[in-house]
Amino acid sequence: MFGFFYCRNAGIFTSLNSSYSLSKTSFIKGLQCHKALFLYKHYPQLRDPIPAARQALFNRGHDVGALAHQLFPGGVDASVGLKGAAIAAKTQELIAVGVEIIYEAGFIYDDVLVLADIVVKTAEGWNVYEIKSSLRLSRTYYNDAVLQHYVIAGAGLVVNDFFLAHVNPDYVRSGALNVQDYFQKVNVTGTVKKYVALIRKQVRELKAVLDAPQIPEVAIGEHCFSPYECDFKGTCWKNIATDNVFTLTGIGRNKQAEFFNQGYVSIKDLPENVELPKSAHLQWQGFVTDQEVVRTAEIIAMLEQVGNHALLLDVENFQPAIPQYEGCKPFQALPFAYSLHEWKDGNIIKHRVFLAEPGMDPRETFLQEFLSDCSAELPVVVFDASAERVTINNMIRTFPELASQLEAISARIVDLQKVFASGAYYHPRMKGSYSLKSVLPAIAPDLNYDSLTVQNGSHAMQLYSRLQTETDLFELATGREQLLQYCETDTLGMVRILNYLHDLVRR
Ligand code: SF4
CATH class of the missing domain: 3.90.320 (Lambda Exonuclease; Chain A)
Structure with a gap:
């Protein structure tokens, strides 16, 4: 052979x-x-x-x-x-x-x-x-x-x-x-x-295996995810409950597999005395009771940090594997867009959006606009501060002369996600996830991304990367519009969340 x-x-x-x-x-x-x-x-x-x-x-x-x-x-x-x-x-x-x-x-x-x-x-x-x-x-x-x-x-x-x-x-x-x-x-x-x-x-x-007369019998399990998520899950998993134990968050695959191998398929099947970390326990409890969890004092503490007037910010980065610009490392996050809603007493006062011209180093123009738009001495509310902090730290490294202005913005950041990640608020429809895309369907189901061409950050990153080399003006204009719509929806979602939390603590 x-x-x-x-x-x-x-x-x-x-x-x-x-x-x-x-x-x-x-x-x-x-x-x-x-x-x-x-x-x-x-x-x-x-x-x-x-x-x-x-x-x-x-x-x-x-x-x-x-x-x-x-x-x-x-x-x-x-x-x-x-x-x-x-x-x-x-x-x-x-x-x-x-x-x-x-x-x-x-x-x-x-x-x-x-x-x-x-x-x-x-x-x-x-x-x-x-x-x-x-x-x-x-x-x-x-x-x-x-x-x-x-x-x-x-x-x-x-x-x-x-x-x-x-x-x-x-x-x-x-x-x-x-x-x-x-x-x-x-x-x-x-x-x-x-x-x-x-x-x-x-x-x-x-x-x-290939020469066998019939499909080998292999039960689903941990191996369906490792080293890659199997592309036959649509076939093998089609009769498995969507709320299966492999969707439990905050625990490793081996623990999920252990539950599954013990005969627990749905999260609801887990016994009352099951030992779970906090996030997974909330998820289990949500499935069993179908009730939201509200820890009012913690929510109020976060809302006090925000006050009644704030800037709601979302930054989009892309991470080219091959560094395209001076001083960049492989996969370095480069900011290319942001959306900023100015919010006061439950209302939107102003909206600003920035999208860097594809094909050019975005950092300098991004920085100029960003510093100008975030100059007001207001809390800067973000959802999951990690991306914004990476952006700001990278900008400080690239433009050290502007470090003090950037550090001042960083110091005013309030992370709205903490309310959800800490368990101060949990809704069963969040299904154990604290991402903006999971929280919004739970508390503002009418505001969803289904009608948008760009539906998540990874998609936005891919589209912007593709536009880097795009020369067709129609494609460029369409892609820009899609990215802007996506960015705006993210901060609109934050407006809705903030207002929802205010209503919640007033109930
Ligand atoms: S989903 Fe893939 S890995 Fe899992 S049992 Fe089916 S074929 Fe095997």
């Missing part, structure tokens, strides 16, 4: 078999769950649609992978216009004619196809580089590398060293992007060579 036979004298591969039954993706899927592998291969139509956030990760991986080609310029991409085994055949041809740097090089061995991001010929053999668009390596990346090495070496390529290259978390852009410094290469040759026997066994097992 060898994919290629490598003739060392001639320096070329001879194709013996161009078929394969496993790929890197299906192998990793099979390690997670045999049923997922079987469905992926034989019932692909059952896969759930790819969520926008995961698609964004794929796109990021593609961009970082393309950038990595510059580590070894002048190579040939074996995958252009081809798929599967044809890429392996093309790789064979390229090696045969003496190409020494190949991108997306394909290899087949033991019925497994892998695509190596970059292979580079050296005097000692070939170096293989697998590119990861993350700041650190994970167990899955090592599994991936072990399989790649097994297949590539098995196919006959003399592998000298195998590297996992990931994004360097300490890289800071200074002038033009320095691709060599942006990536951190980790030589994993010693590790990947140790697991040949294990991989051979796993490949054999997974091939047997």
